[in-house]
Amino acid sequence: xLLLAGTIPDKNMxxxxxxxxxxxxxLVADGQQFNRFQGTGAMxxxxxxxxxxxxxxxxxxxxxxxxxxxQGSRELYRYLIxxxxxxxxxxxxxxxxxxxxxxxxxxxxxVRESDKKPIMVADAGAMYAAKxxxxxxxxxxxxxxxxxxxxxxxxxxxxxAYIAEHLFECDASKIPEQIDAAFRNGSAxxxxxxxxxxxxxASGGNILATVNEPDVPMIEAIGGTGDTITxxxxxxxxxxxxxxxxxxxxxxxxxxxxxxxxxTPATKVAELVDKFQSVFEKHLCQWSEVCCR
Amino acid sequence: MGKGKVAFKGDGIIIFQEVSHAxxxxxxxxxxxxxxxxxxxxxxxxxxxxxxxxxxxxxxHGIERILKEDNTxxxxxxxxxxxxxxxxxxxxxxxxGQWVMVKAGNMKITFDKNSGLVVNVSGxxxxxxxxxxxxxxxxxxxxAPKPKELGYTLCAVMLDLAFQESLxxxxxxxx
Numbered sequence: 001x002l003l004l005a006g007t008i009p010d011k012n013m014x015x016x017x018x019x020x021x022x023x024x025x026x027l028v029a030d031g032q033q034f035n036r037f038q039g040t041g042a043m044x045x046x047x048x049x050x051x052x053x054x055x056x057x058x059x060x061x062x063x064x065x066x067x068x069x070x071q072g073s074r075e076l077y078r079y080l081i082x083x084x085x086x087x088x089x090x091x092x093x094x095x096x097x098x099x100x101x102x103x104x105x106x107x108x109x110x111v112r113e114s115d116k117k118p119i120m121v122a123d124a125g126a127m128y129a130a131k132x133x134x135x136x137x138x139x140x141x142x143x144x145x146x147x148x149x150x151x152x153x154x155x156x157x158x159x160x161a162y163i164a165e166h167l168f169e170c171d172a173s174k175i176p177e178q179i180d181a182a183f184r185n186g187s188a189x190x191x192x193x194x195x196x197x198x199x200x201x202a203s204g205g206n207i208l209a210t211v212n213e214p215d216v217p218m219i220e221a222i223g224g225t226g227d228t229i230t231x232x233x234x235x236x237x238x239x240x241x242x243x244x245x246x247x248x249x250x251x252x253x254x255x256x257x258x259x260x261x262x263x264t265p266a267t268k269v270a271e272l273v274d275k276f277q278s279v280f281e282k283h284l285c286q287w288s289e290v291c292c293r
Numbered sequence: 294m295g296k297g298k299v300a301f302k303g304d305g306i307i308i309f310q311e312v313s314h315a316x317x318x319x320x321x322x323x324x325x326x327x328x329x330x331x332x333x334x335x336x337x338x339x340x341x342x343x344x345x346x347x348x349x350x351x352x353x354h355g356i357e358r359i360l361k362e363d364n365t366x367x368x369x370x371x372x373x374x375x376x377x378x379x380x381x382x383x384x385x386x387x388x389x390g391q392w393v394m395v396k397a398g399n400m401k402i403t404f405d406k407n408s409g410l411v412v413n414v415s416g417x418x419x420x421x422x423x424x425x426x427x428x429x430x431x432x433x434x435x436x437a438p439k440p441k442e443l444g445y446t447l448c449a450v451m452l453d454l455a456f457q458e459s460l461x462x463x464x465x466x467x468x
Contacts, residue, residue: 007420007423008423009420009421009423009424009426009427035427037423037426037427038414038415038422038423038426039420039422039423039426040423041423066420067420067421067424067445068355068419068420068421068424068444068445068446068449069325069326069355069445070326070327070349070352070355070420070445071326072420073420074326096418096419096420096422096423097420098349098351098352098419098420098446099349099351099418099419100328100349101302101303101304101349102300102301102302102303102328123418124417124418124419125418125419125420126418127418128351128418128419132304145399145416147396147398147399147416148399148418151399156372156374158304158350158351158372158374159304159350159351159447160381160398160399160418160447160448160451161380161381161398161399161447161448161450161451162350162372162379162380162381162447163381163398164381217389218389220387220394220401220415221387221389221392221394221401221403221412221413221415222413222415223413223414223415223416223426223430224415225415226415226416264389264391264392265389265391265392265394265403265412265413266392266403266405266412266413267413268413
C-alpha cells in the first residue's frame with residue numbers, strides 16, 4: 001500500500017481513510033471530496049497521476065480538515081500512532097500537518113515497533129516535526145526547498161521562521177554546503193531532494209545528481225509545485241524505483257510539465273499535474289526502466 | 294516495549310511576571326486544545342517569577358491570540374533552545390515582469406503588479422497555509438484577508454511579512 005497522509009484546508013472535513021480517486025476535478029476518498037490545490041491535495045494528485053500511468057495498486061489516503069489550529073493534525077498523528085503497524089504500508093508519505101514533535105516521536109516509535117518498516121517520505125510540516133524532534137534520519141526521503149534546506153542546516157532551528165539570517169541570506173551556490181551541514185548535524189533523511197533553480201539529490205552528505213533542465217523559473221511562484229514533486233517521488237518509489245532514480249525522474253517530470261503547461265506565476269498547480277501523463281508518455285522510458293504501461 | 298506515551302516537550306517558552314498569570318494561562322491554553330506544560334524558566338530567561346509555560350513554538354501565533362483576547366498578561370514568547378536565532382525577518386523579491394514574488398522565510402506570495410491580484414501563495418508546511426492560499430488567491434491585496442488575522446502558525450506569521458511587503462510595493466513602495 002502507498003499511504004498518503006496530511007491535512008486538508010477544510011475545518012469540516014472528518015478524519016478520512018480510503019482509496020483515493022480523481023472525479024470531476026476533485027479528489028474523493030470514502031465519499032469525502034476535497035480539492036487538489038496547494039498542499040496535501042496537490043501532493044496526492046501528483047502521486048495519483050504517477051500510479052495511474054504505471055497502473056499500480058491505487059493509493060490510500062489518510063486526510064483530515066485543519067485550518068491551522070492543529071486539531072485535525074492531532075487526530076491524524078494519533079490515528080497513525082495507533083494504526084500504522086496494522087496498516088503496514090510499503091510507502092508512507094507524511095505531508096502538511098502541524099509540526100508537533102511529541103506526536104512525531106510517538107509515531108516514529110510506533111513505526112519502529114512495526115513488523116515491517118515502510119519507505120518513509122516527509123515534506124512540509126511532517127519534515128519540520130521530524131527535524132525538530134531529531135528524527136530526520138528515520139525517514140528515507142525528504143523534499144525541502146531552499147529555505148527549508150537552510151532550516152535543516154541550522155542545528156538550533158525548530159521551524160524555518162527561526163533560521164539564522166546568514167543561512168537565509170545565502171545565495172543558491174551555498175546549497176551544497178547547507179546539504180552537507182544538514183547531513184552532518186543529523187537533520188537529513190537518508191536521501192534529500194532539494195527543490196530549486198537546480199534540484200539537488202543527495203545522500204550521506206554527497207550530491208548524487210543535479211537536475212536543472214529545462215529551466216522554468218516561474219514554477220517557484222506557483223503554490224503546490226513543491227508538493228507535486230513529493231507526490232511524484234512517492235509514486236515512483238512505490239513502483240519499485242530506487243529513491244535516487246525516483247528523485248531525478250520526479251524533478252525532471254515537474255520541470256518538463258511546467259514547460260509543457262507554459263506556466264506563468266499565475267498558473268494553478270492543477271494545470272501542471274494535468275501534464276504529467278504526457279510527460280510520462282514521452283520521456284519515462286528514456287529516463288528509467290520502470291516505465292511499462 | 295509498548296506504545297508508551299511520550300511526555301510533552303515543546304520548543305517555545307512564555308514568560309510571565311506573575312505566577313498566577315502562568316497558571317491561568319496554562320488552563321486557558323489547554324482548554325483550546327493546545328499542548329502546554331508549566332515549567333521553571335531557564336536562568337537566562339528568569340524575570341523574577343518561577344513559572345513559565347512550555348509550548349509548541351509553531352503554535353505561538355494562535356496561543357498569543359488566545360492570551361490577548363483573554364487579556365492574560367505575559368512578558369515574552371521565545372524559542373526555548375538557547376542560541377536560537379530571532380525570527381528571520383529578511384524579505385526578498387523576484388520580478389517576473391507582470392508579477393512580483395515576495396518571499397519571507399519559507400513563505401512566498403505573488404501578485405499582479407497592475408491589478409494587485411494575489412495570483413499564488415507558495416511555500417510553508419503548516420496546515421493554515423493551504424487554507425490561506427484558498428482564501429487569498431484571486432483577491433486584490435487590499436481586499437485579501439491578512440495572514441496574521443486568519444492564520445495560527447509561524448508559517449502564517451512569515452506569510453504576513455511577505456504580504457505586508459507586497460502591499461507596500463503595490464502602493465508604490467510607501468507604507
